Amino acid sequence: MKKVLIAPRKYIQGRGVLSELGDYLKLLGQRPLVLWDSVVKDLVGPTVEASCRRAGLELVAVEFAGEATAAERARVGALASQAHADISVGVGGGKVLDVAKAVAVDNRIAMVTVPTIASNDSPTSAASVWYDEQHNFVTFDCWPFNPDIVLVDTQVVANGPVRAFVAGMGDALSTWVETEAAHKSRAQNIAGGRPTQAALMIARLCFETLLEHGLDAKRDVELHVVTPAVEKVVEANVLLSGLGFESGGLATAHMIGNLLSNVPACQAKGLMHGEKVAFGIVTQLCLDDEMDADEKASIVDFEIAIGLPVTFAELNLAGVTRAQLQAIGDACAGPGSLCHNHPFKVTADDVLDAMFAADALGRHRQEMV
Numbered sequence: 001m002k003k004v005l006i007a008p009r010k011y012i013q014g015r016g017v018l019s020e021l022g023d024y025l026k027l028l029g030q031r032p033l034v035l036w037d038s039v040v041k042d043l044v045g046p047t048v049e050a051s052c053r054r055a056g057l058e059l060v061a062v063e064f065a066g067e068a069t070a071a072e073r074a075r076v077g078a079l080a081s082q083a084h085a086d087i088s089v090g091v092g093g094g095k096v097l098d099v100a101k102a103v104a105v106d107n108r109i110a111m112v113t114v115p116t117i118a119s120n121d122s123p124t125s126a127a128s129v130w131y132d133e134q135h136n137f138v139t140f141d142c143w144p145f146n147p148d149i150v151l152v153d154t155q156v157v158a159n160g161p162v163r164a165f166v167a168g169m170g171d172a173l174s175t176w177v178e179t180e181a182a183h184k185s186r187a188q189n190i191a192g193g194r195p196t197q198a199a200l201m202i203a204r205l206c207f208e209t210l211l212e213h214g215l216d217a218k219r220d221v222e223l224h225v226v227t228p229a230v231e232k233v234v235e236a237n238v239l240l241s242g243l244g245f246e247s248g249g250l251a252t253a254h255m256i257g258n259l260l261s262n263v264p265a266c267q268a269k270g271l272m273h274g275e276k277v278a279f280g281i282v283t284q285l286c287l288d289d290e291m292d293a294d295e296k297a298s299i300v301d302f303e304i305a306i307g308l309p310v311t312f313a314e315l316n317l318a319g320v321t322r323a324q325l326q327a328i329g330d331a332c333a334g335p336g337s338l339c340h341n342h343p344f345k346v347t348a349d350d351v352l353d354a355m356f357a358a359d360a361l362g363r364h365r366q367e368m369v
Helices: 017-025 038-054 070-082 094-107 154-158 162-184 197-222 228-247 252-260 264-269 273-287 293-306 323-333 348-368
Strands: 010-014 032-036 060-063 087-092 110-115 127-131 137-142 149-153
Touching: 010 017, 010 228, 017 038, 017 110, 017 149, 032 038, 032 070, 032 094, 038 060, 038 087, 060 070, 070 094, 070 127, 087 094, 094 110, 094 127, 149 154, 149 228, 154 197, 154 228, 162 197, 162 228, 162 252, 162 273, 162 293, 197 228, 197 293, 252 273, 252 323, 252 348, 273 293, 273 348, 293 348, 323 348
Parallel strands: 010 149, 032 060, 032 087, 087 110, 110 149
Antiparallel strands: 127 137
């Protein structure tokens, strides 16, 4: 099978780079549509608008409706067409960026992502995840190309919610765990081929960076300061994880994370994507028949140290029964499941057993701390 690696055309990261956005946008067009919510606009709007004015750009501002749905994609796409926008720019969190990416594809215009939090690896990816109006996960689309430009201002990220930063580490931590499983099974990656050596090394670097610098970076973000540890972890959360998951592969961790989005108790808790994936990682560790016990414990201990959920109780699922999770097990064993990207057969019972084992392991490691 052929090997395929995909990536953005340009990635820019650093303190204060948001003020340079206009200089980069004018390389792509003259009329950028900027999609953001009211909170993000209040925080970074003046910087973005001033940068675009200096670059002589005609900015078209659109407020995000709040969820990455098919209807929102169509609404923003129509506004882009009416305004004759030639660049679709998402500024904010992953859902805003996912809609902006789809609008770029639909309207055949340039694609730019400007994450204001490092909560997931959406900014670099050629994919959008879709939900319904009730915030249930529906599906995801893979686009023919990645963003033209990804611009990450690390001071903006450091000024953001610590919880979002930690959730990004949960999403990124899965990259190597899943890539390794998919590589062993010779599964096809999202890019449409098998992983290159570069993709495997990027995924491993992401994992090692988090374990070495994650706790320091969290402490620094709590102080809203930008340090080398913060820079390294932002790069891991956004760039390394994005390249690794698309060109490496996915498996059970993300399957569990996506399906937990549809559980009412988890929705009530308001869990972020990376928090749900974090529990998916522990589930995958308990599913893997070759995982070293010491490495498994070290990964769980890291999640505990930075504050990611490793138990049912932390997912708002205390006392959950097997029957209540049966739908997740069935989906994991069903056609098209990411759980099939393992070098062994995965059944519904296997997944449910692993979820309960993950909860027990999480509680045990918490008691050891």
